[in-house]
Amino acid sequence: MMKRSVALLFAFALAAASVPAIAGRQDPMVVPAYERVEATNGIAPTAKRVSAAIIYAGRLRGWTVVESKPGQVTLRYAPREHEVVVAVDYDAEGFKISYVSSKEMDYEIKRGVAEIHRNYNRWIRNLAHDIHQSPVFHLPDMTEAETAPAPATAPTS
Helix, strand or coil: CHHHHHHHHHHHHHHHHHHHHHHCCEEECCCCCCEECCCECCECCCHHHHHHHHHHHHHHCCCEEEEEECCEEEEEECCCCCEEEEEEEEECCEEEEEEEEEECCCCEEECCEEEEECHHHHHHHHHHHHHHCCHHHHCCCCCHHHHCCCCCCCCCC
16 A cells, blocks of 8 residues: 555656646746847838848748748748747838748747747747848849848757
């Protein structure tokens, strides 16, 4: 009887310990605001430059362009077993990143708040940062070859 009680207690403790680990994988989803891009080196941003910066930054971080049409670039990021799809709406003055779908990211609405795997917010923050830092905004003569090269290696997220 004692062995059974100890075994049950151990099983309960193990189950209780795993609950915070599972719960800790989700964070409230940050919904980024529209982000304005700035003119650099006297070069005014244009819709074409913003689009090119989105594609460049996406490729730099390992995102794949799913679709590109005027005013919107759809990107997919699939590290390991996870997958995220976002739409990046843009114009000549800036961009906005919006969640489209995901797989294995524990996305759910809890009490009216979207929650998702904790890495999602970091991936989106990194993508937005890299769009702002894109060399596209520093090139006086922009060509397709200059604006969206595929990097040799993608930095870790």
